[in-house]
Amino acid sequence: xxxxxxxxxxxxxxxxxxxxxxxxxxxxxxxxxxxxxxxxxxxxxxxxxxxxxxxxxxxxxxxxxxxxxxxxxxxxxxxxxxxxxxxxxxxxxxxxxxxxxxxxxxxxxxxxxxxxxxxxxxxxxxxxxxxxxxxxxxxxxxxxxxxxxxxxxxxxxxxxxxxxxxxxxxxxxxxxxxxxxxxxxxxxxxxxxxxxxxxxxxxxxxxxxxxxxxxxxxxxxxxxxxxxxxxxxxxxxxxxxxxxxxxxxxxxxxxxxxxxxxxxxxxxxxxxxxxxxxxxxxxxxxxxxxxxxxxxxxxxxxxxxxxxxxxxxxxxxxxxxxxxxxxxxxxxxxxxxxxxxxxxxxxxxxxxxxxxxxxxxxxxxxxxxxxxxxxxxxxxxxxxxxxxxxxxxxxxxxxxxxxxxxxxxxxxxxxxxxxxxxxxxxxxxxxxxxxxxxxxxxxx
Ligand SMILES: Cc1cc2nc3c(=O)[nH]c(=O)nc-3n(C[C@H](O)[C@H](O)[C@H](O)COP(=O)(O)OP(=O)(O)OC[C@H]3O[C@@H](n4cnc5c(N)ncnc54)[C@H](O)[C@@H]3O)c2cc1C
Numbered sequence: 001x002x003x004x005x006x007x008x009x010x011x012x013x014x015x016x017x018x019x020x021x022x023x024x025x026x027x028x029x030x031x032x033x034x035x036x037x038x039x040x041x042x043x044x045x046x047x048x049x050x051x052x053x054x055x056x057x058x059x060x061x062x063x064x065x066x067x068x069x070x071x072x073x074x075x076x077x078x079x080x081x082x083x084x085x086x087x088x089x090x091x092x093x094x095x096x097x098x099x100x101x102x103x104x105x106x107x108x109x110x111x112x113x114x115x116x117x118x119x120x121x122x123x124x125x126x127x128x129x130x131x132x133x134x135x136x137x138x139x140x141x142x143x144x145x146x147x148x149x150x151x152x153x154x155x156x157x158x159x160x161x162x163x164x165x166x167x168x169x170x171x172x173x174x175x176x177x178x179x180x181x182x183x184x185x186x187x188x189x190x191x192x193x194x195x196x197x198x199x200x201x202x203x204x205x206x207x208x209x210x211x212x213x214x215x216x217x218x219x220x221x222x223x224x225x226x227x228x229x230x231x232x233x234x235x236x237x238x239x240x241x242x243x244x245x246x247x248x249x250x251x252x253x254x255x256x257x258x259x260x261x262x263x264x265x266x267x268x269x270x271x272x273x274x275x276x277x278x279x280x281x282x283x284x285x286x287x288x289x290x291x292x293x294x295x296x297x298x299x300x301x302x303x304x305x306x307x308x309x310x311x312x313x314x315x316x317x318x319x320x321x322x323x324x325x326x327x328x329x330x331x332x333x334x335x336x337x338x339x340x341x342x343x344x345x346x347x348x349x350x351x352x353x354x355x356x357x358x359x360x361x362x363x364x365x366x367x368x369x370x371x372x373x374x375x376x377x378x379x380x381x382x383x384x385x386x387x388x389x390x391x392x393x394x395x396x397x398x399x400x401x402x403x404x405x406x407x408x409x410x411x412x413x414x415x416x417x418x419x420x421x422x423x424x425x426x427x428x429x430x431x432x433x434x435x436x437x438x439x440x441x442x443x444x
Pocket of ligand 1: 290
């Protein structure tokens, strides 16, 4: 295999050994749903693939909220990218963060932790770097209101939630107790809804009888949104059913409410201060900054406008897939969901393989919507697929089965099923640990 790592920076001009590659080099940035799908579609192609990610693991993001609420532990919903790709011999994995792209020179600048800068050359570049939380110009909120995008975020949230109950139990100040037992979620899309429902069940079922001074079931869980209704990407009837279900399990919903401030005491929403020790941000996302490095047109959320082949027409041999891309199909944007990312990734992988074989491109990319689901605690999920709308227990079973099947590795599937079964029968959650954060092991 010809290496694609050909030179280093920022050391002063080291001698550069340029290896003339015997095979075309495909550089994929991002080992999420889209990046992994590109790599898999190139399985039989005679290419050298380099997959670069700043994390060593692929995350199954739809279950992140369960890590954040102590149902699952991080390793159950994630897998090392190296392991996922171990059997595919034409691929190498590099742990590095992308810092710059020079489409003219067909090079990418990467920083490897502990090593330093690297310049990576490519023939085809695929950007699959996803999204990150957006605070709509109020980045100062991030300190007080974590978003949910990585395993680190999920553990931070879990620690915040569990610590709040501990502090509520230990304080003698009634006001502070109430503040600790108030959980505010900003943003009522699927992540906000799923998190709110899971916190409600943690409080009313799992933690029941665990405390002596407080009753966790009396916690306030507030779901705030600036829009007219919760779950705006679902049909109104489904959103109504979810609202009912949330009220039943104790979640208070406020729509049409703008959050003006988030600080260490809570939030100010529509001019009213809500004291809360746990504010979670599930409101907005923006594209990873890698997209901007291309210097081409992006939408307001920083996603790259792509052509019909997920390409950037003005930059040859560069593709953007998954959440980082924006594309209009039949007058509507292709949604930022896992299915779209996987389909786009596969499409680009096959397209590159075709071009390398000297074949003509097939038809342009078309997203096939297989339906959307959201889960609202135990025994209740919703599904919208074309004209089909369903909700309730059977839909919840379908949700559970599909999510187990979609996990990256067999061991994830096995572990998640076991945890769910135990949790379902006992009401308990196995991952109720408060992380202590980095700590020196040196004697104190
Ligand atoms: C909490 C949550 C719940 C969700 N639930 C659902 C759901 O139920 N159903 C559904 O269909 N979709 C869901 N989604 C959306 C779905 O997860 C995304 O649409 C999907 O992950 C997009 O895939 P992607 O490959 O484009 O990006 P990602 O999966 O986000 O992968 C991007 C990768 O790029 C890497 N990366 C980013 N920047 C750099 C850099 N500078 N250098 C190197 N590497 C970099 C990241 O480390 C990451 O591995 C959810 C998302 C979240 C956050």
